[in-house]
Amino acid sequence: MAYKPPKQSFAGQIFDVITLLVLTVGALYLPLYLGLAGAAKTPAPIANPTWEALGQNATEQQQWAALGVTDPAAANDIITARFDYSFSWMALVVMAILVIGYFVLVVRLSDKEYRDVIAERFGVKKR
């Protein structure tokens, strides 16, 4: 017998829509808004910057000028900014567990649902 889903009320649909909105904004935007996201390049400006001290040759100086930056002090932060790639192996392992765990969770729960779909589409398999 085919499964008959319940009819969702209009209020229930609105509730689900709001849940999705809160979920999207809460999980993705809030960390950015609260400044919890990493990814910052940290500038390490040098004192009394000159183009030579910043490692820029004559052609590169022309290129900076064409981009509207003629004062080496204005390019100091851009040139000296670097990512910090130091990391803890524990954090990497946690990340790996999170990603693998996510896929395992989804595939296992999907399989449970898929069996319902196949049973309804092809009938219950006789053993």
Place this chain on the structure above:
Amino acid sequence: MVDTKTASGQPERLQLLRVLGPAHIWALGVGIVLVGEYMGWNFAVGKGGMIAGLIACWVAGLLYTCVAMIDSEVTSTVAAAGGQYAQAKHIVGPLMAFNVGLFLVMAYTMLEAANAITIGFLLDTVAGMQGHSGLHQQPFIVLCVMFLAWLNYRGVLATLTFNLVITAIAFMAIIALFLSVQFGVSSVPLDFSAVTTDPMPYGWIGILASLHFGLWYYLGIEGTCQAAEEVRSPARSLPYGTMAGIMTLLIAATMTWYVCSGLIPWEYLGQAGTPLFDAARVTGNRGLMVLLFIGTMFSTLASANGCINDASRAWFSMGRDRYLPIWFGAVHPVYRTPYRSIIFLVPIALIFALGAPLDQVVTFSILSGLLGYTFMTFNMVMFRKKWPLDTIKRGYVHPMHPLPTIVLLILCATAYVAVFLGYGTQLIAMVSFYIIASLWFHFRRYRFVRRGDQFTMPWPRPEGY
């Protein structure tokens, strides 16, 4: 669409017209993706230096070649609108399909937000060059998103046709810049001295880290399979069109890297908002500047337009299947567009376009794409296992299985580490979002889904079930 009648006189479900050939598939894929040459890819240079940027470009090209091979086989067999979403429904199960639908929506909505940010930034830059510094970008970002949403609301055929034309112009602009620089139009010479003096500013870890943004060169090429139901010969058109698209993008990406790396100091390039336009500025040639300004505007508008189209249709499909409230499954009575889905996604795109930096928004889009590519690996294995080669007719059988799947899985794992280096918080936030959404679907939403309707292909029972 056409409306046909059965022998009994009952109208059948409306079918999409099969009118597209390999060239359309090529144009569809390149159209959405080309913006990746105009912005975003250059953050790979920022994460690892010039050499890293080029290696990332080619390694990502290999990853997408595997994606195209695998996707062509499954799509040419599951020739249903919705692409990977329809594949997941038939091969893995409803929850996976829900997740894949979300991957598509988030990847495209974040790409749309990134496009809007780029347009605001470009206009600000040009205004500054004209002596009007301090332009407020926000009104232009809002205007861009609202205007394109309105176009999509009103109907999409003319807009997508127009998309093809402006994409072709944007592609020609890259070639024109490359040739002009080669023939000495630039007043500033190409300089690759950083390749020898500072080849790997972060060492090998920088090369690994740069793969993160290398994906941006090609992100979205898998969207070609969204048109599977509208292709005359899926077995021929989908693999040819997609592989030709990958080759085109590989060439364009290499040319873009060459011109930008030669004309822009790598430290500037690594954080630039509009690298190709900046390269044109460095040449000092006004004609090239105007051309690349137009190219950047066209490629971002075309991409944003395609993103609204694809994201809203994925959201609409999930609403129609009751994976989301069925309210989203409505079609506009006059314009025949999924208008509620289009409107619902506007504020989400605006929140990120107005409040998040470009690299963060690009990262969210890349992460959703990356999760989708990971899905393709086990999806391919399950597809061959549940329906071995002799059980159903495939439009295309990709060679050397399971080698492309294994390579893709290894490259995906590498890309996760690349994102983790510098953007680990976003990675955790994104995966947490999908875990919570999955639990919400399984324990609340799934009871509203009609089970039998989730399998519509005329295939035999899958092996093992």
